Amino acid sequence: MRTGVRWGLLIIVLLLGSLRGEPDSFGAADREKLLTEPGVYGTFALFTLSDSWMKYDQATRISQLTLFKGVIEQHREKIAIDLYLLRGLSDQADLMFRVHATELRDTQQFLVDLGNSTFGKHLKLVGLMHGLTKKPNYVPGLPDQLKADLKGASEAGPRPYAIVIPIQKSADWWALDREKRAAMMRAHTEASVPYIPTVKRKLYHSSGLDDLDFITYFETSRLEDFHSLVLDLKQAEEFHYVRRFGHPTLIGAVKSVDEVIEALAQ
Amino acid sequence: MRTGVRWGLLIIVLLLGSLRGEPDSFGAADREKLLTEPGVYGTFALFTLSDSWMKYDQATRISQLTLFKGVIEQHREKIAIDLYLLRGLSDQADLMFRVHATELRDTQQFLVDLGNSTFGKHLKLVGLMHGLTKKPNYVPGLPDQLKADLKGASEAGPRPYAIVIPIQKSADWWALDREKRAAMMRAHTEASVPYIPTVKRKLYHSSGLDDLDFITYFETSRLEDFHSLVLDLKQAEEFHYVRRFGHPTLIGAVKSVDEVIEALAQ
Amino acid sequence: MRTGVRWGLLIIVLLLGSLRGEPDSFGAADREKLLTEPGVYGTFALFTLSDSWMKYDQATRISQLTLFKGVIEQHREKIAIDLYLLRGLSDQADLMFRVHATELRDTQQFLVDLGNSTFGKHLKLVGLMHGLTKKPNYVPGLPDQLKADLKGASEAGPRPYAIVIPIQKSADWWALDREKRAAMMRAHTEASVPYIPTVKRKLYHSSGLDDLDFITYFETSRLEDFHSLVLDLKQAEEFHYVRRFGHPTLIGAVKSVDEVIEALAQ
């Protein structure tokens, strides 16, 4: 029966999707640019779901989630929005949004509208981190072989797990001369090369925008490889200058809006 | 429709504004003095908005916000009050007030009256920081060129983002002789010169008034420049003596009372 | 109108005061002794006011506050009780009691009775610190000039602000020999001499009674002087051995019971 309910929900959700147009098709080209170019603000917003949500019947939930989908679609014209289900994987939050925007005020407007929506009233913000994408700082100085390695193709197929690890460097790090830092980042980068096929990475620069220096974002289908990557990075000299690594470490499942709606409508 | 509601609200709000007199016109000269002179107490008050607020209908909200505006206007005769919408940009708070007063008791009276107002009952104080404006400590010793640079004009136009970063210095800092500290502050100041056109700064001295030594306040339209400024400051020697930088780092949008009312009435 | 309500309240409050006898007149001599002699326990109790209090009408509030005044009066026969309004100045608490007693059990009985009173049910205890007054440890070794300076008269007039800063010393401090500690305390004391006219100080010894070593208490009408005093103390060698300074730093307004009642009845 449970499975029956699930399929029924999925049908309703997909139907809603088809009536309103598939959100991911909005400005797909812009989304691609937001996700790959430098000078873009990446925001990670963490929410818990309040107990009150649990008390609604399914019809009310679906109707509220439909409006929720509408808010996302509307803003997807300007910003890129990704969703993650953290419930059952992280104790910090139930839901995570990753938003890419050229201006933080667009992200703010989305989060304010989300909070004002009927569904949003059941969400409690528990964390907000901002970072900026930049051209790789140290890549110009990398040896050609390492540059080629970094362009190595990643394996095809879905990467269902996403991990977010905030980083803060010590004052000693920032006091090092640029050459020394570049050398350490080169070793750090070399350590990560073997994991390129199975662990996708993205870096956000946070100094001044949050109590962090970097937000590191990972996607993988093989958490064991990700664990090995972290172990190797911890053994690089650069790790001595890491004052905060995680706290929190966030693990979630990459989900489409419809999948999140399905999970929350149950 | 959403936009329609927004404009409708704006009209009501502006009408209220015109009926009651424009608050920013009260004692504009005094406000200018409070914002520029030394010996003024600056208070940053952070509030979250309780869930109960969300349950009121719009008419009730507008009526409560009108009284809220009245409280602000009344106190603006003695103190300078600035508002910031943090919701959607910071996880610490929804709303921030920056208050300048010649006596902290005037700020206290404002915050007590605010708390006693119908709208204030929905606000939960989550942070309160006090600082004192002073004549620049180290400027007299600066080279003439640097002094001239510091007077460089900032670009015209609005600076929609405000950032507040509390600072605590280590015991080692205070043990340094004054000359050594002045030299380090000179280097720190030099690092910030290139950002004068796009990032406005203001400094508050907090030792003894809070668990801080300084409150640094920034306004900018270009967060990327602000991020670069912070990176440059972290590379100055003085940063070695910073025990607490942020925690929290607060980012908000600079708003007039009417804009805040419009945002909260929705 | 607001002012009218305030005066009305004041009249009621003063009337209550005159009917029940002025609390400060109870055992004034004993109060003087408790506030000046060594071997007395000083307790700082911090309370926030619950939201439920805000929902009562003014008549109910006044009736509950009258009973509250009764509890204070009753205990003032044995202990000295001072009140401070922290609301609008500190984010930690709304109300602070400073209690002086020869036995902590008398303070406990007062706080238990306060908690059991109708008004007390709206108070939430958020902090409790105990300290002991002692004869000045290092004064005997001070040069005569410094001793004379310490007896310098403080300026007349009210000192409306009170600041409480808890202190914990490092293990290194306690490991120093007594002579070295005395020398550092002498320098520390010398640094505070210029502020004697405008900043009144009192010291409580806490080791073992709380997670602190000292509670420092200040009263002033000039917060700017107090700020300068703290800056000077931070530059003394002794500050290197301070592991915790503040956390929290508490600022409040010194108030009589009637003034607190007036503030809370609004």
Add this chain to the structure above:
Amino acid sequence: MRTGVRWGLLIIVLLLGSLRGEPDSFGAADREKLLTEPGVYGTFALFTLSDSWMKYDQATRISQLTLFKGVIEQHREKIAIDLYLLRGLSDQADLMFRVHATELRDTQQFLVDLGNSTFGKHLKLVGLMHGLTKKPNYVPGLPDQLKADLKGASEAGPRPYAIVIPIQKSADWWALDREKRAAMMRAHTEASVPYIPTVKRKLYHSSGLDDLDFITYFETSRLEDFHSLVLDLKQAEEFHYVRRFGHPTLIGAVKSVDEVIEALAQ
């Protein structure tokens, strides 16, 4: 009478057990593999029981707990689930689940389904830690005698107490060369040999999956031996590189689902 109620409950619970099939018999072979093989994800999920649960009558509780048992049984086909009653032994949580799965998404699905169940709505997640089982890192290099010792049989009989201690190593640890780390782990391992008969251990590797490096899990009937083991481990050189040991230290009683149901139905 109390005992009577207890027995009555037990009969109901056992009856439910026999009607639905004994959960522990599901895939017993797979459970054995999950609990012993490398490459398995171990998750520790900590819950407190909300006050609302206490207000239900016993019949409602039993009916909700029956559905709870159903959720566990359903998932036990794919994952291994162990339960621990922490109530009365740890202040962190009332209930702990230890889940072993080959994919974290299976664990996530279980925890999401648990949260959506009627009983789950009374559980509040307060902690979630993940680790990976691996082949012993340092065992290959151990002397033969030590290898033999490690295989020493543990005493028969139940081990009613379980203890979970999360571990984080310092950056200095990860910077040591592998040989040095292996030598320290050898000494650490030798120190634990005398406790093999009475204290059972299991290790999970967490780097990157949580803000930890290891989760150490113990079972014993003799807490005094466990205490001695910890004291001996603290005296090994390796302990110098432990940055976090516990925080929290979790002690619970190993329980079957039926025993937990019996405890919670009262």
Add this chain to the structure above:
Amino acid sequence: MRTGVRWGLLIIVLLLGSLRGEPDSFGAADREKLLTEPGVYGTFALFTLSDSWMKYDQATRISQLTLFKGVIEQHREKIAIDLYLLRGLSDQADLMFRVHATELRDTQQFLVDLGNSTFGKHLKLVGLMHGLTKKPNYVPGLPDQLKADLKGASEAGPRPYAIVIPIQKSADWWALDREKRAAMMRAHTEASVPYIPTVKRKLYHSSGLDDLDFITYFETSRLEDFHSLVLDLKQAEEFHYVRRFGHPTLIGAVKSVDEVIEALAQ
């Protein structure tokens, strides 16, 4: 009138006591053994009283407290239970239980039963610490004179105050050789000799059972002496190896069950 109510309550409570048998008379010999022998588990359980308790009328309170007394009596057949009123002395908790048992599962059963009782539903567990009594580690090596001093009689009469200070030692402590540690403990012990007549001490070993190494427990009628003792201990070399001292420091009033009931029934 207040006093009248108090006496009335006391009479009811004593009557209940005499009807049900005086709890302290149960297994008095066993209690003596539990409190003096090594190999006993000591548990400190800290509770706050929920606001809901305050709303009951006195008759309901007394009836619930009578059942509470019954739970204590029932378990006193196997374990030793002491009660402390922390309300008004500590901000951490209102009530503390100290339980001595030969097996932690007996303590767990008591705390579970307490939580399930009608009164227990108003108690919120806020802390739980376990330790083990052991034969004094370092006493065998003490000089005869010190041994004799340690046996010095303590003054007669009640010791109304109890203080609990949790201790965690640094990794450096555990790395010292046994001889060095013994020498430092000897000096530490010598420092405490002068306080034997007025401050009673008891030590619990916690490593592995909690995030602590020791729980130190004190009883005294003279808090000033206790304060001096702590100051002297902080000046011993051993204090350099104390990483956590207190946090929390708990002060309470030693009370019989009847006295606690009287205090809570008001």
